[in-house]
Amino acid sequence: MFAGRIIGFTFDFGAFDRPLHILLDLDGTLVDTNASKYDDIKHGRDRSFSLGEIPIVAGAREFIEAVxxxxxxxxxxxxSHGAYVGPVSEKVFRTPWLALADKPNTAKLRTYLESVFGFxxxxxxxxxxxxxxxRLDIxxxxxxxxxxxxxxxGADDIPHDPYYNEEANWARRCMEGATYNCHSFEELLNIIETPAKHRLVLEDPLGATAARMFNGRNKNDGxxxxxxxxxxxxxxxDSYGAIGRYYKFGSEDRTQGFLTGVARDVSQYLHDEVMAHDFIRWDMITCVADKTTTKPPRKMAKLLHALDVDLPKEELFVWLTDVTGSIRQEKKRAGRMGFIKRFVRLESALDLMGKNVIVVDDQYTTGATAMSHVEMLLEAGVRNILFIALFYLTExxxxEKVCPACGKITRIKYRKRDGRPFxxxxKPEYNGEGCGWMEWV
Structure with a gap:
């Protein structure tokens, strides 16, 4: 029988009907004004616009009223400029507002939250x-x-390999590091109503959610x-990030009790959110192979065999004995994938043709490990693959930092043509108080 997680006391404002303060972005979230034809309105240059010109995202009004x-x-x-944000906020959505927030710099919003909410x-x-x-909002x-x-x-499924099609890369967006990721106002309202349940599995004892980094069709019609x-x-x-658990999982001082706790949480997720559904019937579960030098020894294999799931546990992957170098020395995704292809093999006497396989790994950084293992399984004929990373690296x-030239607080800006931060x-002529010093982040 599956043993459920031991849930300790977690102070969750949503669970206690404590009201939340919801801060909503406007352009691209509530109104569809990302096209350049709205720039003059958003920047306050065109103040003769009518509210009828502003396209409201379907369900936005109803969502705000429900909240x-x-x-x-x-x-x-x-x-955007107050001459635009004010009328739209007050007359369309009937809400208070803060304009020219200067995202992602925190000073203006911090001052506002202190004055209004005492934060x-x-x-x-x-x-x-x-x-x-x-990403500026996050x-x-x-x-x-x-x-x-x-x-x-956008669409729920992406018919592309996310690691070669950057436009379709959900993983990259998840790695911005939001507490929650959602695809509709309905999902966002559910998060507001029961926040603990919608937190990530390894971030809250009540969390039942995984970051949906990729859903895609593959070459085996799966x-x-x-x-x-x-x-x-x-x-x-925010306070829920799992970096403490990540470091403990890879520590030589990792205790059996800690491993049992992680296995319990992952098992709960597999039981309730994966295997309980009929969409795919999974045939087995495996893990990314451990090198002989991995610390702690058999780090992933021990987790695999500690999972409480009604599936065969197979160690399908092995490292070759003549490994030279380290994957950490490869800074680019392509180099990392090449390293894995040289030194990792899928070795199993099992017939994997048409099977459905779950793979567990401890960390997701560039996606190289995930896609390398996915490709090996697809070559062996596996139809459906669920790759689970315990932890994923955020951007x-x-x-803000102090200007080394004049001592004033600098602001974070983004170069328009490629989004590079600096x-x-x-300077005062650009509504600042500084000296004009610049540096790439």
Whole structure:
């Protein structure tokens, strides 16, 4: 029989009907104004626009009303000009607003939250949720250490290999490090109603969610699915990030009790969220192979055999004995995939043709390990593959720093043509107080 997780006491504002303060991005989240024809309106240059010109995202009004009906507050937080944000917020959505927020810099929103909600002096970060559709929204939330939700608009399945088609790369978006990822206002409302349940499996004792990093059709007329169970966060983050668990899992001092706890949580996820559904009937579960030098020894194999699941456990992959170098020395995805192809083999007497296989690994960084193992399984005839990473590395969130030239606080900016971030000590003629010093992040 499957043994469920031992749930300790977790203070969850949602579970206790404590009202949340919902901070919503405007452009791309509530209104569909990302096209360049709206730039003059958003920048305050065209103030003669009518509200009828602004395309509202389907369900946005109803979502905000539903949030308010449940007793939560809603504030719109936008980088756009107040001459546009104000009328849309007040007349269309009937909400308070903050314009020219300067995302992802935290100073303006921090001042606003302190004046309106007493944050952080009198209210906790967990009382807030910032939701938006871009990395700037997530970086802003992470800089303030408040929970965040990233909205993915678009189709549920992607008919491309995500590691060669950057436009279709969900994994890259998940790695922005949001607390929650969702695909609709309905999902976002469910998160607001029961936040603990929608946190990641390895981040909350009540968490039942995995980051949906990829859903795609494969060459064997099946599906390749990639999931992440906890964030290995870099830089500022909300309080739920799993980096502490990540380091313990790879430590030589890892205890059997700790391993049992991780196995219990992963087993619960497999039991409730994977095997309980009829979409795919899984035939076996395996893990990424451990090198002989791996510390702790048989790190992944021990987890595999500790899982409480009603599936055959097979060690399908092996490292060759003549390994030279290290995958960590390969900085690019292509180099890492080449390293794995040279030194890892799928060796099994089992007939894998048409089978459905789950693979477990400890870390997702570039996707090289995931895709290399997926390709080996597909070559062996496996039809459906679920690749589960216990932890996935998040992007590093840049934070404000002091200008080395004049001592003022710099701001984080992004180069328009490629999105590369840089620090800018903004001059007065550009609405700043600095000297003009710049440096790439």
């Amino acid at each position: 308010k009906d449940r007793g939560h507050s809603v504030t719109i937080v936008s980088d 952080p002096s009198r209210s906790a970060a967990e009382e807030f949720l910032l939701a938006g559709d871009t 970086q802003l939330a992470r800089g303030l250490a408040i929970p965040s939700a990233l909205l993915f608009w 599906y390749t699915l990639i999931r992440g169970l906890g964030r290995q966060q870099q830089g500022p983050c 590093e969130t840049p934070i 620090y800018s000590c903004v």
